[in-house]
Amino acid sequence: MSMKRNLLVMVFLAAGVARAQEQLNVGLYAPAAAFADSSARLAYVQGLAKAIQQKTGLATVGRAYVRLADLTAVKPELAVIDGQCLAGGAMGQVLATATLGGDTAPAWGLYARGADNLAGLKGKKLAYVRTGCRDNDFLDNAMLGGEVKAQSYFGSLVDKPDVSGAVLAVRDYKQADAVFAPAAQAKGLTKVFDVGPVPAPGFVVLAKGLPAPVLEQVKDAVLGYGGGGGIDGWKAASQQGYTVLSGRMAPRTRRPVFAAPEVVRVDDQDVLVVPTSKFAEAPVRQHFWEPTAGGD
């Protein structure tokens, strides 16, 4: 009897959450996406919110943020969050991954103005996006492979709110000499080296307790949203990309190695008494040249 009562309470609680959810908020923090400006970001997230609203029937508001902290402070239920930040720490369930230039993990590289190797950039200025999401780990380990520390190798670090700004700082405003950026955004700069793929922003569920049917509707709306501007579209979530980047952001230490032990073989010659196997011969009786009954 008491179990039945408990179940009823749980059902009512769930229904209460669903009833209370009369509006959805969608935040956007995607500094690596190539939006032309902040109004483009806003337009994009508002369009996305509208698509979600149409699908869920819940009023949905979209807002763009320049800093991740601002976004998290307003606690939207849903958000588009930069790949580096998703790799830097768990933020919620990723429903979909954006495509940038058709790719869910575009290739990044170090791009420079007036240098084509790392040695030539020693002591120079490096522009970067200050996301607040383990930026040092991202630069030192994911981008520089743990080979050098950005802080000490470069003369100074110039922080920018987004990749477009960082690229402009190097290419147009000469505020810095090099920048880590997706290849598609680094036009006009010289590639120094590739750093591999960096996952695109993900669409994340930040709020807990959103009903599963609503989430399904949200997911359908996001995946079906073509959008435009900095994000071309969406694909089913690929958690692996964020996990890999997370691994790459981990500090690298090269531990001394033991000599690989040699396998001691039991040379069969030492042990086996190999028999003198005789080969068999084929019989030839069947080749008796018998004349046919009809005469040859």
Place this chain on the structure above:
Amino acid sequence: MRKYALVLLLAAGRAFAQDAATQQLLQEADKYYDAGEYERAASNYDRAIRSQPKDVPPAAYAKRASIYLFQKDYEAGLEWLRTVAEKAWPGDDAILEQKAVVLSRIPARKKEAIELAEKVLRRRPNAYTLHILLGDHYYQLGAGAADKTAAHYADYLKNRPSDLAEQDGLVRVKLGFALLYLGRASEAESQFDEATKATDERIAANARKGQCAAYAGEKKWDRAVTVCERVLADARALRGDPSPHFNLGLAYVNRDRLDDALKAAERFIQARPKDPKGYLLRAQIHLKRNRLADAEAQATLAEQLAPNDPQVTRELGRIYLKQKRAPKAVEKLLRAAAASPNDVDTVSALAEAYLAAGDGQAAAVQAERGLKVPGQEKNTALIALAGEGYYVAGQLPTARATLERGLAAAKAAGAAPDARLKTLLVDTINRQAAARLKADDASGAEKLLLDAREVDPESTRTNFNLGLVAIEKGRWDDAIRYLGVRLQRTPNDLLTNRVIAKAYLGAGNVDKASEHYARAAQEAGARRNNTLLGEINVEWAPLLIQQGKLDDAVERLEAAAAVAAGQPFDKAARRNLAVAYFRRGYERLRGKRQGDPVPDLEGAMRDTSVLTGSEPDVFGFALGLAYLDTGQTARASQVFQGIAKRTDRVPFLRPPFDVIGPDFFAGYTLYREGSTASRAKATTVFEKLLGKASGGLAVKVRDLLRSNWEYTAADAWGRGNLREAETALRKAGGLATGDKRLVVEHDQAVMEIDRNAAAARATFQRLADKVPEALVNLGILADRDGDSRAAYDQWVAARARGARTPRLDEWIEAKKRLFGY
């Protein structure tokens, strides 16, 4: 005719009791008769008969009757014979003879004449006038009565008085043609030869026509051509008879003058368009030209003209035979043979047709029937057909006896042995030998083959089979000698090369064996005879292995095994492939050959039914070792445990492994399994064995223990358990000797790196030449010092020296990518 009657009557004189006057009258009558004064003679005979009818002899009556004949007064003569002569001498043969002659001159009474003549001849067989009467009568009836014609003409020639011999010419010509009808061309030829001597040129010309036909009938083609051409040159003598054109055409056909033959046929057909012979001649010409459809068309025309002519039916049958339409040939020739059962050509053709239809028994029956025709008892062609019939029917002893009889007949006749007979006899004996061999009687087979060799010492078949039997008996040199006969004639013969290769192999001549296997394989390949190629490869592959061409051998044996199912060499192919797989897998296992030993050794164990003695154990054990080598420890363990469960002693291992082998290899498998737990167990096993082992085995066990501790240390280091690593290294160091100690020293330096980097660096530098991982660690130290380039260089050097450090390539690539080294 007058002359015949005269002679008859002169011979008929006899004494009778006449009075003087009558006697006088008869003497005068005879005198007048002889003088040709028939009227006076008739008058005197009549007066004598009237005065003493019973005392006048029948011969006088006959003379009187003949005068009616001379005067062509047949009706009166007949009346006189009936009313006077027969009354006086009823049933007298002389009078009846005259009556038959008289009757024969009256067209309406011819039948009576013949009946009377036949009746009289039964009583008086030498009545030659009646023979000629009947001969002429039957001659008019043509081929159907040729036998009677010939008989009467022959009797005439036998009984006629010699003074009539001058008039034989015409009789001989007619007799000759009658004999031709009977197929007795040789006798006909004699008659025509005599007749050509006749003074009457018309008779001589007719005789030459007869000769032309006789030579053609006797198949004396050259003589036929000569005589027939002469006959045809004398157009007058031809007198509208085109038969010489036919006979000449036939001779031309047989002398391959086909254009001339066709012209002759055309002339004959022009003269006798309704005679089937012309069309048959054309058919024969087309047959010679192998224009079978045209030949059939002409023979069909002939058949339309003479549907029941056996010669036409026979020719059609022959054409069908040539067209390989055996059932139709049999049908036609059966009809022809029924119509002319003694025609040897037809019977032979029918036997051939039966052979073509595969009915040997029926062929033999026909040929034997032909041999019973008088004069054909030793006809070698018929004997050959009978022999072949028995051969086809599988009656080999009868076939052999018959064919031997044929050869003997040819020899007795002084003729060269018939090639077909000889070949058939050789084939028959070879078939008998095959039956003996199938019954596992190689000696019996050999004896028969030696008989066959007596018949034809050069027979490639016999020599080949003798070679084969010699191989069966292991007489390699004999085999090579016999097989050499065929090889000399056909050096690229597939089977001979294949079999002689085996003989050379048996004789120990590996080079020659290889040479012939190679040639046989080439021929088999060219003919896409994959089965025989497989058989060759089964025996050739072991030689290739001897020559070090193990991969080639395995490839050939794989191909052989793929086609061997159901073949006599199936088991040999599977065994040889298993052994070859073992050889190659074993060499790979011992590092003497590149490649993974596992697939080969698995192949060697795939079908253990073909392995013998210790092979299954040895091959299986080797496979276990291969599994170990390739890290498939679970499988290896299965193999070794299987052996350990079966026996304590393993005789296929060298001492002392034969005693401690199961424990040793169980421990070894644990050692190779590579988990922490299995290494711990391996340590226990090895330490136990160390107490039992001595000599080389003790060294091996120590080395295994040392290696096991090294692995344990590396594993502990990887897990960060420094204490365990240190302990294990110490134990490994206690067991290590020579350069193996350096590894332990190196690893100990690694453990010191954080406590005393300089000392570690010194150790690494000292060991860099012997332990490549020392270079890796020197690189790590350089990297820690911020010297990317030095780190990169050390790592590249380490990789070149074979250092096996898991992420070394990645480190090198990172430096290269970032710094552009």
